Amino acid sequence: MSRIFKYAFIIFWTLFVLAPLSWALVTSFKTPAAVNQGATFIPWVQFDPTLDGWQDILGISGYANLIPNMINSMIITFFASLISVTLGGLAAYGLSRFRYGWKYYGNSDIIFFFIAQRILPPVVLAIPFFLLLKNLQLLDTHLGLILVLTSGLMPIVVWLMVDFFNQIPREIDEMAMLEGCNPFQAFRKAILPLSKPGIAISAIFAVIFGWNDLFFALVLTFTKVKTLPAAVVALNGTVTPFWTLAASAIFSILPLLGFVFVVERYLAKGGFSGAVR
Amino acid sequence: MGIKFYKRLFLLPGLLLLIAIIIFPLLFSIRVSFSSWNVSRSGLDFVGGSNWARMWSDADFWGAMLRLLNFGVVTTSIQYILGFMLAHYVWQGIKSGRFFRLIWLVPLMTTPSIMAIVWRSIFREDIGAANGLLKSVGLSTIGWSTEIVPAMFTIYVAEIWQWTPFMFLFLLAGLLILPKEPFLAAEIDGSTPTRTFWRITLPLMAPISIGAILIRLIESSKIFDSIFVLTSAGPGNATETPTYFLWKRSLTEFQIAYGATLALTYLIVMIIVLTIVAKVLTYISRPRGW
Amino acid sequence: MSLELKDLGITDGTDMILEGITYTFEPGRVYVLMGRTSSGKTSLMRTIAGLLDFTEGDMYFNGEDFDVLPTWKRSTSMVYQQFINYPNRTVLGNVLFPLLRSGLSKEEAKSKALEMIDKVGLSNFVDRKPGQLSGGQQQRVAIARALIRNADILLLDEPLMNLDYKLREQLREDFRDLFTASKNSVTIYATTEPAEALLIGDELLVMHEGRVIQSGVPAEVFENPNSVAVAQIVNEPPMSVLTAEISNGTFSIGHRMKSQVPVHLVGVPDGEYQAGFRASELTIGSEGDMTEEGEVDVAEVAGSETLVYLNTPTGYTIVQEKGIHQYISGDKVGITIPPERAFLFDLSGNLVVAPGN
Numbered sequence: 001m002s003r004i005f006k007y008a009f010i011i012f013w014t015l016f017v018l019a020p021l022s023w024a025l026v027t028s029f030k031t032p033a034a035v036n037q038g039a040t041f042i043p044w045v046q047f048d049p050t051l052d053g054w055q056d057i058l059g060i061s062g063y064a065n066l067i068p069n070m071i072n073s074m075i076i077t078f079f080a081s082l083i084s085v086t087l088g089g090l091a092a093y094g095l096s097r098f099r100y101g102w103k104y105y106g107n108s109d110i111i112f113f114f115i116a117q118r119i120l121p122p123v124v125l126a127i128p129f130f131l132l133l134k135n136l137q138l139l140d141t142h143l144g145l146i147l148v149l150t151s152g153l154m155p156i157v158v159w160l161m162v163d164f165f166n167q168i169p170r171e172i173d174e175m176a177m178l179e180g181c182n183p184f185q186a187f188r189k190a191i192l193p194l195s196k197p198g199i200a201i202s203a204i205f206a207v208i209f210g211w212n213d214l215f216f217a218l219v220l221t222f223t224k225v226k227t228l229p230a231a232v233v234a235l236n237g238t239v240t241p242f243w244t245l246a247a248s249a250i251f252s253i254l255p256l257l258g259f260v261f262v263v264e265r266y267l268a269k270g271g272f273s274g275a276v277r
Numbered sequence: 278m279g280i281k282f283y284k285r286l287f288l289l290p291g292l293l294l295l296i297a298i299i300i301f302p303l304l305f306s307i308r309v310s311f312s313s314w315n316v317s318r319s320g321l322d323f324v325g326g327s328n329w330a331r332m333w334s335d336a337d338f339w340g341a342m343l344r345l346l347n348f349g350v351v352t353t354s355i356q357y358i359l360g361f362m363l364a365h366y367v368w369q370g371i372k373s374g375r376f377f378r379l380i381w382l383v384p385l386m387t388t389p390s391i392m393a394i395v396w397r398s399i400f401r402e403d404i405g406a407a408n409g410l411l412k413s414v415g416l417s418t419i420g421w422s423t424e425i426v427p428a429m430f431t432i433y434v435a436e437i438w439q440w441t442p443f444m445f446l447f448l449l450a451g452l453l454i455l456p457k458e459p460f461l462a463a464e465i466d467g468s469t470p471t472r473t474f475w476r477i478t479l480p481l482m483a484p485i486s487i488g489a490i491l492i493r494l495i496e497s498s499k500i501f502d503s504i505f506v507l508t509s510a511g512p513g514n515a516t517e518t519p520t521y522f523l524w525k526r527s528l529t530e531f532q533i534a535y536g537a538t539l540a541l542t543y544l545i546v547m548i549i550v551l552t553i554v555a556k557v558l559t560y561i562s563r564p565r566g567w
Numbered sequence: 568m569s570l571e572l573k574d575l576g577i578t579d580g581t582d583m584i585l586e587g588i589t590y591t592f593e594p595g596r597v598y599v600l601m602g603r604t605s606s607g608k609t610s611l612m613r614t615i616a617g618l619l620d621f622t623e624g625d626m627y628f629n630g631e632d633f634d635v636l637p638t639w640k641r642s643t644s645m646v647y648q649q650f651i652n653y654p655n656r657t658v659l660g661n662v663l664f665p666l667l668r669s670g671l672s673k674e675e676a677k678s679k680a681l682e683m684i685d686k687v688g689l690s691n692f693v694d695r696k697p698g699q700l701s702g703g704q705q706q707r708v709a710i711a712r713a714l715i716r717n718a719d720i721l722l723l724d725e726p727l728m729n730l731d732y733k734l735r736e737q738l739r740e741d742f743r744d745l746f747t748a749s750k751n752s753v754t755i756y757a758t759t760e761p762a763e764a765l766l767i768g769d770e771l772l773v774m775h776e777g778r779v780i781q782s783g784v785p786a787e788v789f790e791n792p793n794s795v796a797v798a799q800i801v802n803e804p805p806m807s808v809l810t811a812e813i814s815n816g817t818f819s820i821g822h823r824m825k826s827q828v829p830v831h832l833v834g835v836p837d838g839e840y841q842a843g844f845r846a847s848e849l850t851i852g853s854e855g856d857m858t859e860e861g862e863v864d865v866a867e868v869a870g871s872e873t874l875v876y877l878n879t880p881t882g883y884t885i886v887q888e889k890g891i892h893q894y895i896s897g898d899k900v901g902i903t904i905p906p907e908r909a910f911l912f913d914l915s916g917n918l919v920v921a922p923g924n
Contacts, residue, residue, distance in 0.1 A: 001472075006366055013363065014380055015442055021383070023406050024395045037352065087291035094287030110292070119297065119547050121499040123523040124540035127309075128302030128532055149755055151298040171651040177638045178645050179665040179716070183283035186639075193655045214390040214502050219528065229390045233506065242398050249391050256386040271420075271796075279637050 021250075028053045028246035053243035057251060066248055069231040070255065073211055076142055077228060080149040081206040089159030089199065093187055095158070096165035097173060111162060114155040122152075122215040139225045148220060149210050156209060157202040164198035165191070200263050211256055228252045257275055284416035310538040315531055328538040331501070337514065338539055341522040342546065345498055347429075350517060353493045359437070359485070360444025367445075368452040371534050379450075385442040387434075393506035396435045400507070425515040428508045432516055435503040440496075444489055452478075453486030491555055498547060511522045568594045568629050568719060570615065570753050576623035577610060577777075584610050585621070586777045594719070597746050599768030599785065600757040601800055607777040608757040612722045615755070616643050628719070640856030641720070644713035648725040649703035652697040658684060658708050659693045665716045683711045685744070687911045703734045713743060721754045727763070732870070742767055761789070761803050773797050790923075795841060795916040804846045804874055806910065807884040811842035818906055826856035829907040831922050840919065843910040846887035851875065853901035861902050866894035877902065 029049035053222050059065030093112075094100070129148055130139070138144030168191060176186035217230040226234075232248045313324045332338060363381060367374050381447065384392075399406045400421040408418040421427045463473045479486075501520040504510055510517035510525075524541065527536030570592040577584040584609050592598055601609045613619040615626070617638030626633040633641065644665075652661050659677075660798040662684055676764060684690055687707040697705050706726060713721060727735045743766065746754055764771050764785050771785040773792075781788055781797045792798035799805045812819045814837045819825040826836075852858075861879035868874075873888045877900070884902060894900070911919040 005372075009362065010366060010371060010377065013359070014377060017380060017384060017442075020392065020395050020399060020438065021387075021860040023399055027398065056583065057878070083294075087294060090287045091291035094284060098284045100284065100288060110288070114295070115495075116548065117295065119495050119498075119551065120544055121501070121520040121523065122538070123501075123520050123527060123536075124306060124544060125299065125302045126524075127527055127536070128305040131305070132301050145314050150440055151295055153294055158291070169651065171647055174616075174638075174645075174651070174663075175651055175712075177618075178616060178643055179712070180639050182637070182639045183280065184286060187287075190653060208386060212388045212390070214505075229388050232388075232391050232394065234395050236397075236506065242404075245394050245398065249395050251428070251494075252391050253387050256388070257383070260382070279635070 018220050021253075024246040024249045026246075027242055028244075028250055029090065030241060030243050030246075053247035054251075056244040057248045064231075064235060064244070066228065066231055066251060069226050069228045070252070072142070072225050073228040074255065076149065076225075077207055077210040079142075080146045080153055080210045081203060083146070083150050084153035084157050084206050084210075086202050088154040089161050089195075089202065090187075091154075092158045092161030093165050093191070095162050097170065097183075111158065112157045117151060117155045120214075122219075124150075126215065126219045129216070130219055137222060140222050142225055145216060145220055145225065145227070148216050149213060152213075153206045153210055156205050160202045160205065161195075161198055164195065164201075168194055204260055204263055207259055208256065306537040306541060312534045312543055314533040317534065324534075328535050329542075331535065332538050332542055335539075337512065337517070338522060340514070341517045341519045342543070344516070344518055345500075348432065348436070348500055349497045351496055352433060352440070352497055352532075353490060355437055356432070356441045356493060357490060359441045360555045361448050361482075361486075363441070363445045364449040364452055365474075367449055381445055382442050384439050387439070389439050390392070390502040390506060392439060393435055393503045396431060396438075396503070397507050400431045422508055423512055425512060428512055428516050431507050432500075432503055435507060436497065436500065439503075440493060447489040447492075448482065448485065451482055451489075455481055469550050480562065485535065486560045487555065487562065490558065491551065494554065495547075495551060528541075568751065568753075570720060571627045572624065573626075574624035574625060575611075575621050577619065577621050578623070579616065583777050585614065588624070588779055590772065590779065590782065592720075592755065594751050594753050596769040597754045597767055599764040599771050600755060600774055601759065601761070601764055601771060602757075602774035603759065603800060606774040606800075608774055609724055610777075611774070612645065612724050612755060612757060615720060616645050616722055617641050634906060642716075642718045643720040643722065644716055644718040645722040646706075646709050646711075646713045646724065646726045648728045650697075650702060650709055650729070652705055652708050652712070654697050657694050657696055658689060658700070661697070662711045662715055663706050665712055666759045669716070679715060680711075686714075687741075703730050703738070706730060706738075710745070717752065719752055721752045723754075723756045725757050725759065727758075727760075739763055739766055750887060759803070761801050764801070765789070773800055775800065784805070791918065791921045792910070793918050795843065795912050797862060798843050798910060798912075800920075802845055804885045806843040806845055807849065807882065807897045808841050808843045808912070809881045809884070809904075811840045811909070811911065813837050813840065818909075820857060820906075821859075821878060821879075822903060824857035824859055824904065826906045829909065829922075831907065831920055832909065832911060835911065835919060839914060841912045841916070843912060843915065844884075844904060844908060846874065846885045848905055848908045849884065849886040850903045850905075851886055851888055851892075851900050852903050855903045855905065857904040857906055858901050859904075860899055863894045863896055863898040863900060866892070875900075 029051070031050050031052055057064050057066045059067060095111060100107055100110060125148075133139045133141075133144045133148075136144070138147070172190050172194075173183070173186050176190040177183065181189060212229060213227070214229045214233060217227040218233070221227065221230065229252070232245070232252060235245060235248065297500070310328055311325065312322050313327070314322075346384050367378055369543045373375065398404075400408075402408055402418060402420060402422070405421070407421065411418055419427050420432050455478075459477050460473065463477055499520050500526065504516055504518055504521045505524075508516045510521050519539075523536055523539055526539065572592075573586050575588040576586050588611065600611065602608050606899050610619060614621050615633075617633070617636070621634075628641070646878060653664060655911070659680060662680040663676055666679065667675070671679070677763035681690070687710055687790070689704060689707055689711070692700060692704060697708060700708065706729075710723075710726065711740045713723075727738055739762075741758075746767065753889065756763070758764060768785045771781075771783060771788050772779050773781045773788060775796050781793050786810060788797065789801055792801060795806075795808055797807075809820050810822070812822065813828060813832065813835055816828055817825050820827045820842060857879065859879055861884060864876045864878050864883075866873060866875045868891050871889070871891065873890065873892045873894070875886045875888060875892075875894055877886065879902060886902060908922050910921050913919055
């Protein structure tokens with residue numbers, strides 16, 4: 001009995017996951033007329049598929065071109081994630097291994113400070129960032145958005161990596177230091193090789209959250225630098241061309257999917273299970 | 278080059294960069310909340326606590342905050358339950374487990390705002406898939422964006438679709454790390470699956486569960502993308518959440534000073550609420566003998 | 568090249584983790600630290616290694632002030648009690664790691680490493696990763712790694728504790744040979760087992776609650792523990808300490824058993840004392856002047872001996888019997904106490920007289 005429920009649930013959930021994506025995929029091949037007719041689902045049976053939607057967003061038909069936007073997103077996400085994972089990872093290692101303090105504040109307060117950045121809704125920082133970037137002439141630039149996103153991504157990295165580093169026995173660092181490595185060398189040679197799964201997960205989340213940002217992109221960039229989510233949502237603002245929207249939805253999902261598939265192999269189970277018994 | 282140098286080398290670059298990026302905005306927000314910067318008057322004058330007083334009696338603001346209770350708590354709970362079920366099934370083993378695992382992770386790799394557009398197209402009353410399906414089986418259509426409950430439902434669906442995989446991933450990772458011994462012991466003692474779950478699995482998963490729930494609560498409280506695209510806080514302001522409300526006030530109506538006040542209030546309230554929730558959850562899940 | 572500690576202490580605000588440690592360690596000798604868990608052995612070793620900061624006193628090595636020298640600049644090696652190795656490197660990689668910074672060429676380093684691996688008997692496992700080795704093998708890798716640099720100070724923190732009995736005995740022998748090879752190093756070895764101290768150590772330091780309470784040649788300390796605390800630490804199983812009294816030429820234990828004052832106690836003033844007896848010197852049976860009846864609490868077989876824990880009217884007693892004997896809790900047996908083997912301590916625990924050999 002419970003087995004029936006189990007598989008029913010699994011099938012239901014899988015269908016639920018695939019539903020909106022397949023709807024978008026199907027719709028992306030519809031003509032405007034087909035879309036306005038009403039809801040149809042099966043190509044060739046209920047409507048004639050075309051490539052209009054795709055041509056519209058890839059700059060072929062002159063309506064819009066999402067490729068530059070995708071490249072912008074890639075550049076910005078790449079650098080924001082890189083900085084976040086590097087500096088965040090180093091900070092997390094420090095917080096894991098050393099005791100910091102200033103008056104009554106200690107490690108957990110510092111970690112809380114990092115995490116508090118995530119509690120702040122982007123809106124809190126939107127206007128000030130706008131003014132700040134304006135003064136620094138960084139509005140509508142890659143660098144401006146990269147810096148702003150980094151402030152939101154570093155906390156995620158720190159949160160994940162501190163926990164992760166805490167699980168690697170401190171004795172390994174000590175061994176390396178006894179054997180002549182200064183703490184930075186110990187980190188690089190002894191701990192980093194063991195940290196691949198943690199770095200992979202942090203990188204995945206940093207990239208996902210960086211890529212998906214809508215708010216800051218809307219507020220801080222306009223014409224010269226437009227990220228993919230912002231561009232797609234802008235398309236939505238005018239007359240709603242569903243077929244292109246569906247195409248753009250599918251189009252914007254692919255890079256992220258690609259990235260995760262590539263990085264997933266590093267998520268093998270921890271490499272340090274053989275260190276201490 | 279003593280240890281102090283290295284201590285600083287690790288922590289300071291990241292910490293200082295973070296402080297550098299947000300210190301100005303934060304201080305600015307605090308300062309401007311005491312001014313009256315809005316669409317007609319820009320500049321930092323000083324009006325004392327008038328914005329703050331206005332905040333206290335702003336029914337719309339607090340209404341939006343309360344709605345967070347609805348959205349945040351309901352969606353996080355459902356995501357937790359569904360996510361746990363999925364993780365549990367995968368952990369125990371299902372046929373073609375790897376295939377399902379990859380498929381279930383896909384929503385996490387989509388862009389929420391863009392998916393919201395897809396959901397919008399599904400829930401359009403005239404040409405959307407939802408009403409289309411209802412019509413084809415003979416049921417009457419639903420006003421997805423014109424009535425309150427359906428509007429909330431669409432937000433739930435979008436959020437649950439988007440973020441349950443996160444819970445799934447997190448909880449699965451936690452389950453995989455669990456030691457085998459308690460389960461072997463339970464099996465030897467003849468425990469039923471239900472008992473094993475409630476008495477062993479769930480308690481052992483308590484720390485990870487709390488972490489996942491807190492993370493989702495923090496993130497879902499900022500819910501904006503789906504509201505912006507799907508309902509525009511409609512109908513009326515039935516689905517208006519704090520972030521949307523703040524966005525409206527600060528960036529469309531240009532009430533910068535008041536917006537900053539609301540934002541800081543939001544921050545303080547969230548920190549207090551989250552700390553309480555964290556403590557309560559930790560308390561409930563503390564180990565008890567039986 | 569000696570290691571000097573002067574009045575070394577560590578406090579964490581409320582407790583003294585280490586207190587007033589003053590000692591000079593000479594190169595080429597093996598020093599054994601004995602003490603119960605949390606007596607400060609590990610803290611002392613970690614302080615010498617530089618992993619723990621000390622708050623009071625001084626530490627000098629070869630004249631250099633160790634206070635300012637960070638761990639990675641000291642010439643120290645350490646073997647931990649839980650086998651720690653670099654899990655992502657092979658045995659060879661592990662043993663090579665310490666040599667990476669020594670300026671040797673790749674070939675030289677490799678041959679030195681292989682030589683050391685051979686010395687610890689792991690030549691067949693050169694390409695395995697630690698996760699694929701047994702506990703004893705992992706510990707031997709750790710030992711090879713520690714020895715290969717020929718560091719000036721070699722620290723071993725209960726390295727055999729997590730291994731099984733047989734392995735311990737075997738490695739103890741190996742240690743003796745391995746240590747004689749480190750002629751120029753200060754070797755400090757922590758353990759709770761008296762057998763190891765006797766076998767390996769040139770000098771013994773007994774630690775208790777953060778202080779060194781006795782030091783000297785191991786055999787000396789065993790024969791003349793200066794206090795009950797030391798006696799309990801250096802005897803495994805612990806001594807049975809019973810109340811004793813000397814009056815009018817009579818030596819009595821627990822106000823019940825009496826005998827003539829034994830030879831080594833002649834001249835001790837009358838009064839109340841504590842008498843300690845080694846478990847191996849008490850016997851089950853009822854012959855002799857001092858016997859009493861006790862009830863078996865627990866009996867366990869260890870190796871080829873039986874340890875019998877007894878409740879007696881005089882106190883809790885432990886007897887170590889040769890051979891394997893069966894006892895059930897509650898059995899009533901007789902215990903014979905040899906007065907001539909009494910270690911006499913005064914009421915504050917200090918040694919008055921020890922039985923000679």
